Amino acid sequence: MTLVSEALGDHHDLSAFVSGQPSLDSWLAQHARGADARRVARTFVWHYGDGVVVASYSLAAHVLMKDQLPRALGRGGPEHIPAVLLARLALASRLQGEGLGSVVLAEALGRLVEATKAVAARFVVVDAIDAEAARFYEHHGFRPIPGTVRLVQKLSDVAAAVGGGV
Numbered sequence: 001m002t003l004v005s006e007a008l009g010d011h012h013d014l015s016a017f018v019s020g021q022p023s024l025d026s027w028l029a030q031h032a033r034g035a036d037a038r039r040v041a042r043t044f045v046w047h048y049g050d051g052v053v054v055a056s057y058s059l060a061a062h063v064l065m066k067d068q069l070p071r072a073l074g075r076g077g078p079e080h081i082p083a084v085l086l087a088r089l090a091l092a093s094r095l096q097g098e099g100l101g102s103v104v105l106a107e108a109l110g111r112l113v114e115a116t117k118a119v120a121a122r123f124v125v126v127d128a129i130d131a132e133a134a135r136f137y138e139h140h141g142f143r144p145i146p147g148t149v150r151l152v153q154k155l156s157d158v159a160a161a162v163g164g165g166v
């Protein structure tokens with residue numbers, strides 16, 4: 001079966017989505033469409049052609065303060081560093097542990113790289129919901145910001161990895 005990735009729309013069925021993180025599931029079901037309408041976050045979903053959502057993530061413009069970053073990462077940047085927040089990445093629990101989460105993350109990063117060809121951003125930022133999620137992101141090249149739940153990765157590194165070249 002082929003997975004379809006697209007922007008969240010009215011025809012998507014979110015009612016049965018269970019990721020193992022209830023706060024992510026309820027935000028998706030109750031708030032994602034409102035956030036999209038208010039241009040607070042764009043949500044993208046995956047389904048098997050039937051509209052029943054099996055994965056999702058949200059993207060939003062973001063700003064990092066240089067003094068909140070480890071010195072090596074903030075070096076050379078302005079005080080307010082443009083970034084993109086990758087939020088609430090989640091995969092249906094019955095599909096977890098088989099490499100699909102990595103595929104969803106890679107697709108999200110590819111979408112980000114395309115978007116930042118038109119609107120500059122230096123970092124992609126994630127807020128890990130727990131230690132497991134933080135390890136998942138570290139495994140994929142994100143660097144933790146000490147003392148926070150936040151991890152970041154340079155978009156130039158992401159672009160090089162996905163062949164986007166920006």
Ligand SMILES: CC(C)(COP(=O)(O)OP(=O)(O)OC[C@H]1O[C@@H](n2cnc3c(N)ncnc32)[C@H](O)[C@@H]1OP(=O)(O)O)[C@@H](O)C(=O)NCCC(=O)NCCS
Nearest residue numbers: 089090091096097098099100101102129132133135136139
């Ligand atoms: C986080 C999540 C998307 C990962 O998806 P997944 O399908 O379970 O993960 P994958 O099977 O794709 O794992 C990908 C890789 O990350 C590694 N990995 C996954 N979880 C890990 C962990 N807790 N610690 C270290 N590595 C981990 C795997 O070993 C695998 O490595 P490999 O590609 O070299 O084999 C999924 O578990 C999920 O939706 N969890 C609930 C919601 C959540 O916590 N979201 C996090 C955002 S806040």
